[in-house]
Amino acid sequence: MAPPLALVAAGALFILGFGGQVVARGILRRLLSFNVMGSGVFLFLLASAPASGEPTVDPIAQALVLTGIVVAVASTALALLLARRLATMTDDAPTLESLDDRLEG
Amino acid sequence: MILAALDLILAATLVSIATQALTAPNVREAVLAFVVFGLLLAIVWVRLAAPDVALAEAAVGAGITGALLLEASAQLAPRATHDDGAPVSKSRLAMLLAPGGLVVAAALSGWVPTAAAARLSVATPERLATLGIAHLVTAVLLGVRAFDTLLEVSVLLTAVLVAHGIDLPPRVLAHDRPFADGVVRRMLPLIVLVSLYLLWAGTIRTGGAFQAAAVLAGGLLLARFTGIRVGLPPRSRPLDLHRRRRRRLVMGPATFIAVALAGAPLAGAVLAYPPGWAPLMVLGIEAALTASLAWTLVDLFGPGPAD
Numbered sequence: 171m172a173p174p175l176a177l178v179a180a181g182a183l184f185i186l187g188f189g190g191q192v193v194a195r196g197i198l199r200r201l202l203s204f205n206v207m208g209s210g211v212f213l214f215l216l217a218s219a220p221a222s223g224e225p226t227v228d229p230i231a232q233a234l235v236l237t238g239i240v241v242a243v244a245s246t247a248l249a250l251l252l253a254r255r256l257a258t259m260t261d262d263a264p265t266l267e268s269l270d271d272r273l274e275g
Numbered sequence: 276m277i278l279a280a281l282d283l284i285l286a287a288t289l290v291s292i293a294t295q296a297l298t299a300p301n302v303r304e305a306v307l308a309f310v311v312f313g314l315l316l317a318i319v320w321v322r323l324a325a326p327d328v329a330l331a332e333a334a335v336g337a338g339i340t341g342a343l344l345l346e347a348s349a350q351l352a353p354r355a356t357h358d359d360g361a362p363v364s365k366s367r368l369a370m371l372l373a374p375g376g377l378v379v380a381a382a383l384s385g386w387v388p389t390a391a392a393a394r395l396s397v398a399t400p401e402r403l404a405t406l407g408i409a410h411l412v413t414a415v416l417l418g419v420r421a422f423d424t425l426l427e428v429s430v431l432l433t434a435v436l437v438a439h440g441i442d443l444p445p446r447v448l449a450h451d452r453p454f455a456d457g458v459v460r461r462m463l464p465l466i467v468l469v470s471l472y473l474l475w476a477g478t479i480r481t482g483g484a485f486q487a488a489a490v491l492a493g494g495l496l497l498a499r500f501t502g503i504r505v506g507l508p509p510r511s512r513p514l515d516l517h518r519r520r521r522r523r524l525v526m527g528p529a530t531f532i533a534v535a536l537a538g539a540p541l542a543g544a545v546l547a548y549p550p551g552w553a554p555l556m557v558l559g560i561e562a563a564l565t566a567s568l569a570w571t572l573v574d575l576f577g578p579g580p581a582d
Contacts, residue, residue, distance in 0.1 A: 171282040171322040179286040179319075181379035182372075183293055189371035190297040193364075198302055198344065198351055202309050205340060206293050209316055216323050227324045229403070229411035233420055235328050236412070237427045240485055243340050244434040247575035250347040251441045254577070257351055258443065 176217035183210030197253045201246055208242045282322060289315050298365050302352040306344040313337025326481040327412045330473070334489035339572055342496070346576065406553045409479040416483065417557045421546045425535065428528045428564065435571045439519055446580045448502040455501035463505070466494030474565050478554055484561035488568035495573045502580060517581040519574050527567025531560050 187207025194200045212235045219231035226232070292315060296308035313336045320329035408414040416424050470491040477483035495516060498505060504513035534556055538547040548556050 171286070171319065172279065175282055175286050176319070176323060179290055181376070182290045185372055185375040185379060186290070186293050186297060186368065189368055189375065193367050193371075194297070196302070196352070198348055199297070199305065201344065202296055202305055205309065205336075206296065206312070209293075209312075209336070212328075213316070213319070216320070216325050216328065226326065226411070229415045230420065232325050232328050232412045233415040233423070235325070236331050236416070236483075236485060237423060239328070239331050239336050240427060241430055243335050243343070243572075244431050244575065246340055247343050247572075248434050248437060250343055251438050251443070251575070251577060254347060254350050254443055255441045 171217075173217050176213060180210050180213035180217055183207070183213060186210075197249070201249055205242060205246060208238065212238055285315065285319060285322065289319060294365075294368070298368065302348050303345070306341060306348055309344065310337050310341035313341060327483060327486070330481060330483075330486040331489070334486050334493075335572075338493060339489055343576065405550075406548070407551065408554050408557060410477060410481070410483075412481075413477050413483055413557065413561075417560060418548070418553060421535070425528075425531055425546075428531060428568070431568065431571050432524060432528050435524055435574050436521075438575050438577070439521070441577075443577050445578050445582045446499070448500070448580050455503060459497045459501050459503055463494050463498065463503070466490060466497075470494070470565065470569075474561055475558070477561060478558055484564040485568065487561075487565045489572060491565060491569035492572035495569055496576060499573060499576075499579050515581075517579040519579060519582055520570075523570045524567055524574065527564040530563035534560055 184207055187203045187205070187210055190203030191200050191207060194203055215235055215238075216227060216231055219228035289312065292308055292312045296305050296312055299305040299308055313332060317329045317333040317337065320326070320332055402419055403411055403414045406414050406418040408418060470487045473482040473490060474484060474487035475482070477487070497503075498516045502517065505516060506513035535546045538549075539545050541547075542549045
């Protein structure tokens with residue numbers, strides 16, 4: 171894939187994710203946007219690493235993105251566990267969406 | 276020419292699926308769109324000549340993350356109707372995209388010509404070659420940048436230990452016995468085989484500990500969701516797959532740290548390998564890491580049925 175095309179896709183994903191995270195309501199949608207934003211960053215990183223001549227792209231860039239993917243899944247998992255715990259703690263707000271509604275009056 | 280057209284279609288579909296994941300009215304649809312997004316992204320990684328990242332994206336990014344989000348959506352957004360978690364409105368997204376797109380395009384216009392000169396691993400080809408590991412990404416992960424990998428494993432361990440401390444009710448087992456008894460029981464040995472292959476292949480070609488751990492975690496999760504008991508012939512009791520235990524989480528990082536510290540007397544520096552021994556020691560570290568990381572990913576899904 172040509173680097174400019176990948177870079178434009180990376181930028182689009184980053185903006186979508188960032189914007190989605192800002193305006194989304196509910197923890198699930200925010201986490202979805204956060205992951206899309208992270209994928210945009212990874213795409214930007216690997217699209218910037220040249221693959222000229224070699225069969226695979228820069229191995230250090232691959233290692234960085236690999237680490238990033240694994241850490242992102244760990245933070246997503248922890249965020250979801252905390253959200254589920256919060257949801258069980260508030261009896262009259264069984265879902266986080268209704269908790270959001272209550273907080274926003 | 277055809278490849279360029281296919282790449283364009285791939286990139287456009289990727290961005291549109293991401294939009295769908297953000298703006299789907301139903302939360303479960305959004306999560307499924309996200310899983311498809313992850314798989315498409317895996318194909319994009321292949322097109323960018325990054326096969327290890329493609330494997331990790333498919334297994335961890337799409338598979339594990341998608342499963343996490345789906346399971347949480349069962350509790351956090353149980354009524355699959357329009358009024359749970361209002362989707363991001365498309366008009367709002369469009370308003371954000373216009374100025375954001377201009378900024379990004381301006382930033383990128385100067386980047387593309389200089390990207391060809393940018394290379395992260397400037398002086399390391401010689402160091403990578405002296406390690407003797409055939410697969411460069413593994414050589415980077417556990418040789419040149421082994422400290423980063425050690426920290427990453429520590430981050431995962433911290434996350435799962437925090438997860439153990441979060442008090443959630445025990446898991447409810449799936450009721451679909453034909454699926455459990457028939458399909459899952461037959462898939463588990465194959466899943467273990469694929470995971471072992473990915474682990475072994477990581478030293479000479481695409482593969483590695485993280486991908487193997489994610490596949491193994493998928494198998495362990497299937498066992499934990501369906502209550503299947505796995506027993507090995509010499510043992511009288513089945514293996515305990517349904518309760519969170521701490522020892523098997525620590526084995527991988529502990530092995531990594533032990534080998535790292537052993538590098539000081541044996542090879543002159545921490546995290547260094549004696550000449551010629553690198554492939555074997557790396558395989559040992561990766562084996563221990565695969566086992567521990569698989570249990571780590573499983574425990575990040577919350578308590579098991581027996582907790």
